[in-house]
Amino acid sequence: MSVRRFFSALPACFLLFAVFASAQENVQGKAQQKPVDPAKALDGFDDFVNQTIKDWHGAGAAVAIVQGDKVILxxxxGLRDVEKKLPMTPKSLCAIASITKSFTVSDLGMLMDEGKGGWDVPVRTVFPAFKLYDPVLTEQMTVRDLVTHRSGLPRHDMVWYSSDFSRDDLIRRLQYLEPNKPLRTTFQYNNLMFMTAGYVAGILDGKKWEDSLRARVLTPLGMNTTTFSLKELQSSPDFALPYQKGHDLKAELKRIPFEETCPDTCALGPAGELNSNAEDMSHYLLFHLNHGNYNGKQLLSENNSSQMQTPQMTIAGTPDYPELGETSYGMGFFISTYRGRKRLQHGGNLDGFSSIFTFLPNEKIGVVVLTNLDGSPLPDVIAFNAIDRLLGESQVPWSKRFLDSETAGRQSEADAKSKGYDLRKKGTHPSHDIKDYLGDYENPGYGIVSVAEEKDGLLVKLNKLTMHMKHYHYDVFEVPFDPQDPFAKQKLSFFGDLNGDISSLSMPLEPRVKDIVFTRMPDKQLTDHAFLETLAGQYNFPGDPTPTTIALRGDHTLVMGQPGAPERELLPRRGTTFDLKGLEGFSIEFKRDASGKVSEAVFYTPDTTIIIKRK
Known part of the structure; x- marks a missing residue:
């Protein structure tokens, strides 16, 4: 089962649609207009939605529209299941992905309303084990920083994507992820910080994030069909299947697997793993349009609701279209202006699903659109049209604009390819035999990359993600271009040590920091107790009557030493070779005779090579 790339959808959508992401409030506002009759305003909307789904070669869409205190649509x-011709309904569950973030902030706000924690409290005050790469960030990071994308860390999404790491594992791995900006200086979208925010919510509430959110947000809002896992989603009687369209906009829909990172409970949950439907999400719209009040009950204080809807971090960039204002981020929402009105929103993109949750607080208009189409602007096109109608404004041709933009982008790619523009150095070869690259490589943050041989290339696995790589140039391998493969063009480079052995590889998994380096792991036999016992014994250096002892300490560690001298640990490398810990360039390789017994060892130093005989 192929694994799709959730994190790829967000940057693509953010670059293409950052224009409708978030912006600072237009303090001038718009002149008060005459009330619009929603029935008249939405006349023809059904036809528009159906035609837009066809234009984007989508499957289905579920829409909820709120005006004032009422759900008006x-x-x-379309279809939630194309193969079985099952219709999309207001009860059809879809992955809402990053829309989950505002749920996590709402939960935290409710806890703070009870006097538990605070937005500007350092994370370590609540969670002493919290540790980042930079000790300054570790000490100064606050809960507010976690939920405003100003942590100084870029995305590092490949740490969690397609991995089996638990939430505790991911929290522990944060210390190995390099930042690239000072704290609170730059907006950088980061799922892992939101995951940490959910972890903090669990600590404050004395229970798991899932249980806290269910009790404080979902149940009081009557969101009883909303789930925390794709496994729960698929056990529902009404759920949408995930689809993608090909690289060619006119290509047929392709059914893709549900994202495999977390079919059960998801480690990244607080950042983006809720599944919901239009009916439940209409309740959530009313909750935020009414500043934390739902059905007459103030679930979240107006103060914390206001903080969620107030700019906390500006976002650099200029909108591409005149209807859109500049961008900022609140807490769980992007903040913008649309046609002069303050607008809050958050999109959600997960393999095979795209969604938008947006509202105009001053006009009391809210729209949610859930679709089962991968990385698509379809939800935004539908939402913008609904807003235009309810504002009594002319309908902006958003669909044509985005279709034209997408077509132009793909044509530019095709033109570059046809002209042979490529950085590849032709006529080169790998420096080693293909078998020398095989093995496991580890990074303490990202996990293990396994490299195996397959026909015409390498089979590379990062956690549960599989990539088929071909030789690109020199010691670089690449995933060949495939419009259906989200990891097409992903590269990997191997590096050797002073001994000429392949010792590490690197991959550009986070473009805002240096390539991520994975160090070669020792052969598994080098930590096997029975194997190590065959190497232990006494050895004599030439001309030295005092024997050198190779001994097994514990189950998996060899040490080397002489009487009266401190022992030195032997670090496993590969084959029967070990490096001497703390001595660069010193290693020992054990040799077997014709009978298979270890009879001698070769001792390597930066200056010489010595054979030492086993007694």
């Missing part, structure tokens, strides 16, 4: 369009 709740419908499904």
């Amino acid at each position: 709740l419908k499904g369009y």
Whole structure:
């Protein structure tokens, strides 16, 4: 089962649609307009949605529209299951991905309303084990920093994507992830910080994030069909299947597997793993449009609701279209202006699903659109059209704009390819035999990369993600271009040590920091107790009557020493070779005779090579 790339959808959407992401409030506002009759305003909207789904070669969409205190539209369009011709309905569950972030902030806000924690409290005050790469960030990071994308860390999404790491594992791995900006200086979207925020919510509430969110947010809002896992989603009687369209916009829909990172409980949950439907999400719209009040009950204080809807971090960039204002981020929401009105929103993108949750607080208009199409602007096109209608404004041709933009981008790619523009150095070869690259390589943050041989290339696995790589140039390998493969063009480079052995590899998994380096792991036999016992014994250096002892300490560690001298640990490398810990360039390789017994060892130093005989 192929694994799709969740994190790829967000940058693509953010670059293409950052224009409708978030912006600072237009303090001038718009002149008060005459009330719009929603029935008249939405006349023809159904036809528009159905045609837009066809234009984007989508599957289905579920839409909820709220005005004032009422849900004025709740419908499904198209299909939730194309193969079985099952219709999308307001009850069809879809992955809402990063829309989950505002749920996590709402939960935290409710806890703080009870006097538990605070937005500007250092994380370590609540969670002493919290540790980042930079000790200054570790000490100064606050809960507010976690939920405003100003932590100084870039995304580092490949740490969690397609991995079996638990939430505790991911928290522990944060200390190995390099930042690239000072704290609170730059907006950088980061799922792992939101995951940490959910972890903090669990600590404050004395229970798991899932249980806290269910009790404080979902149940009081009557969001009883919303789930925390894709396994739960698929056990529902009404759920949407995930689809993608090909690289060619006119290509047929392709059914893809549900994202495999967390079919059960998801480690990244607080950042983006809720599944919901239009009906439940209409309740959530009413909750935020009414500043934390739902059905007459103030679940979240107006103060914390206001903080969520107030800019906390500006986002650099200029909008591409005149209807859109500049960008900022609140807490769980992007903040923008649309046609002069303050607008809050957050999109959600997960393999095979795209969604948008947006509202205009001053006009009391809210729209949620859930679709089962991968990395698509379809939800935004539908939401913008609904807003235009309810504002009584002319309908902006968003669909045509985005279709034209996507077509131009793909044509530019095709032109570059046809002209042979490529950085590849032709006519080169790997420096080693292909078998020398095989093995496991580890990074303490990202996990293990396993390299195996397959026909015409390498089979590379990062956690549960599989990539088929071909030789690119020199010691660089690449995933060949495939419009259906989200990891197409991903590269990997091997590096050797002073002994000429392949000792590490690197991959550009986070473009805002240096390539991520994975160090070669020792052969598994070098930590096997029975194997190590065959190497232990006494050895004599030439001309030295005092024997050198190689001994087994514990189950998996060899040490080397002489009487009266401190022992030195032998670090396993590969084959029967070990490095001497703390001595660069010193190693020992054990040799077997014709009978298979270890009879001698070769001792390597930066200056010489010596044979030492076993007694």
